[in-house]
Amino acid sequence: xxxxxxxxSSILALPVRGDAAxxxxxxxxxxSCGSSKGPGDMPAHVWEKVKDHPCYSEEAHHYFxxxxxxxxxxxxxxxxxxxxKYDCANESRPGVTSERLTPEMAARKVxxxxxxxxxxxxxGVAGPGDxxxxxxxxFETFRLVEKQLPDIxxxxxxxxxxxxxxxxxxxxxNIDHVTITINMVDPEVGEAIxxxxxxDGKRRKGREASRILxxxxxxxxxxxxxxxxxxxVNSVMIPGINDQHLMEVNAMVKKHGGFLHNVLxxxxxxxxxxxxxxxxxxxxxxxxxxxxxxxxxGGANLMRxxxxxxxxxxxxxxxxxxxxxxxxxxxxxxxxxxxxxxxxREVVERERADRREAAEAASADLAAxxxxxxxxxxxxxxxxxxxxxHFGHATEFQVYEVDAAGVRFVGHRKADTYCLGGYxxxxxxxxxxxxxxxxxxxxxxxxGRCPKQDLARAxxxxxxxxxxxxxxxxxxxxxxxxxxxxxxDAIA
Amino acid sequence: MAYTIVTxxxxxxxxxxxxxxxxSIKEKDGTYVxxxxxxxxxxxxxxxxxxxxxxxxCIIPLAA
Numbered sequence: 222x223x224x225x226x227x228x229x230s231s232i233l234a235l236p237v238r239g240d241a242a243x244x245x246x247x248x249x250x251x252x253s254c255g256s257s258k259g260p261g262d263m264p265a266h267v268w269e270k271v272k273d274h275p276c277y278s279e280e281a282h283h284y285f286x287x288x289x290x291x292x293x294x295x296x297x298x299x300x301x302x303x304x305x306k307y308d309c310a311n312e313s314r315p316g317v318t319s320e321r322l323t324p325e326m327a328a329r330k331v332x333x334x335x336x337x338x339x340x341x342x343x344x345g346v347a348g349p350g351d352x353x354x355x356x357x358x359x360f361e362t363f364r365l366v367e368k369q370l371p372d373i374x375x376x377x378x379x380x381x382x383x384x385x386x387x388x389x390x391x392x393x394x395n396i397d398h399v400t401i402t403i404n405m406v407d408p409e410v411g412e413a414i415x416x417x418x419x420x421d422g423k424r425r426k427g428r429e430a431s432r433i434l435x436x437x438x439x440x441x442x443x444x445x446x447x448x449x450x451x452x453x454v455n456s457v458m459i460p461g462i463n464d465q466h467l468m469e470v471n472a473m474v475k476k477h478g479g480f481l482h483n484v485l486x487x488x489x490x491x492x493x494x495x496x497x498x499x500x501x502x503x504x505x506x507x508x509x510x511x512x513x514x515x516x517x518x519g520g521a522n523l524m525r526x527x528x529x530x531x532x533x534x535x536x537x538x539x540x541x542x543x544x545x546x547x548x549x550x551x552x553x554x555x556x557x558x559x560x561x562x563x564x565x566r567e568v569v570e571r572e573r574a575d576r577r578e579a580a581e582a583a584s585a586d587l588a589a590x591x592x593x594x595x596x597x598x599x600x601x602x603x604x605x606x607x608x609x610x611h612f613g614h615a616t617e618f619q620v621y622e623v624d625a626a627g628v629r630f631v632g633h634r635k636a637d638t639y640c641l642g643g644y645x646x647x648x649x650x651x652x653x654x655x656x657x658x659x660x661x662x663x664x665x666x667x668x669g670r671c672p673k674q675d676l677a678r679a680x681x682x683x684x685x686x687x688x689x690x691x692x693x694x695x696x697x698x699x700x701x702x703x704x705x706x707x708x709x710d711a712i713a
Numbered sequence: 714m715a716y717t718i719v720t721x722x723x724x725x726x727x728x729x730x731x732x733x734x735x736x737s738i739k740e741k742d743g744t745y746v747x748x749x750x751x752x753x754x755x756x757x758x759x760x761x762x763x764x765x766x767x768x769x770x771c772i773i774p775l776a777a
Contacts, residue, residue, distance in 0.1 A: 294724070294725065294726040294727060295726045295727045295730075295731065296726065296728060296767065297728070297765070305724055305726065305767065306724050321725070349726075350726055350728070355727070419732075419764055419765050422732060424764035
């Protein structure tokens with residue numbers, strides 16, 4: 222089992238700052254919460270839907286885990302960035318899975334995971350093909366699972382071609398979250414992305430293919446939002462093909478009431494055997510992605526915490542336990558035990574109210590700080606909204622921006638684990654320094670002396686003064702001190 | 714005449730099974746097979762299984 226799973230005991234042991242029963246959770250109506258962060262930023266019925274969904278709420282992704290079951294291998298379109306022929310257990314990207322499941326196997330696996338990972342709140346079908354082309358398997362999986370875990374949230378991901386035909390079924394299974402991958406709203410742009418779609422008994426090519434796909438996507442999106450289903454739109458950013466066009470896609474998402482817009486960088490490598498990979502089409506750099514995201518600010522709300530996970534991902538976003546839950550390890554599953562998940566939720570309700578209060582207090586402190594340019598900092602965390610991970614165990618860093626206006630989550634950066642078997646590896650540290658480019662400080666629960674010095678030489682302060690503290694509180698307090706005393710060595 | 718699935722190329726996604734007008738395609742031992750006795754090659758239309766298959770060259774005419 223991965224060390225990244227937060228055992229329930231570790232959360233229970235953490236100090237809670239304020240009164241556990243504090244009603245502050247509902248009280249945030251000011252802008253200090255930031256967009257889509259808490260219950261004060263959206264209608265109550267929407268918050269109820271997203272508060273346990275790690276993909277739809279940045280705040281929830283600190284607490285809750287999702288799993289995908291790969292029951293839907295068939296697809297009705299071909300995308301130039303996708304080739305499902307080459308699956309690999311060690312890769313983490315959409316469309317990849319190490320084993321395909323029947324609905325019955327999937328239901329067994331869900332119980333196995335739910336018994337071991339109390340954070341589990343969402344079951345998604347994200348392929349590896351299209352969840353709605355293979356709709357029989359998708360809905361049969363949900364039918365089997367809802368008998369045992371009536372409180373788990375269902376979620377599907379689709380290219381949208383078959384979506385208008387399944388709106389009724391989506392409502393029947395109480396699926397509140399649907400992701401549609403929309404890479405264009407202009408078939409001319411689509412021609413460079415989709416070589417064909419299979420529609421009405423025939424393979425359609427060229428502009429006709431993209432026109433049909435576009436029309437079906439719009440029809441499905443409108444039908445879902447009209448019925449109160451939350452729709453997230455994923456767009457793959459392909460430099461030179463649709464990068465600038467995604468401004469129009471974002472405007473469309475906003476116009477049609479999409480809940481979130483998630484711009485994903487194209488993953489492209491000849492070894493993946495995709496058309497784009499073989500043709501040398503590159504993906505965007507992190508700064509190109511951020512520039513586009515910044516340009517989209519003010520449009521449809523953006524998801525910035527996506528990890529582009531596998532079709533059989535299991536765990537908190539950013540961790541992958543899929544290899545711990547292969548079917549051969551889910552053989553004789555005990556009956557579902559609802560107690561760990563119930564207990565976990567109880568703890569989280571207290572924790573998140575407390576954290577929100579702490580974050581608001583931190584924002585209030587920051588408001589008094591003198592105006593200065595925003596700083597970027599990185600955080601090592603394994604969830605819970607706390608700085609609770611050793612630098613050497615971090616497989617990714619969460620990046621925050623801080624200034625007098627508050628502490629804002631801006632994204633994550635992947636890093637190979639620096640520390641293998643207790644020994645730091647200098648080559649890997651060089652890689653991590655690249656990953657942390659532009660970051661001024663990295664907040665860790667703990668860090669060794671050597672890497673701390675190496676980071677300092679690269680101009681990055683390793684801050685270990687706030688172990689297990691809330692992320693926002695620690696960053697705000699560091700920022701205030703940092704500004705107050707330039708000369709002081711904050712890492713000493 | 715009939716079509717056949719090249720097992721080495723098949724990713725076993727099952728897309729070919731969806732629209733077969735004669736229900737000639739079935740999963741068998743982790744791959745898919747076409748029943749040559751019932752396959753009509755879609756009677757002169759573009760064969761639907763070939764149109765749906767994501768792998769070029771995976772579904773081909775059965776050698777006589």
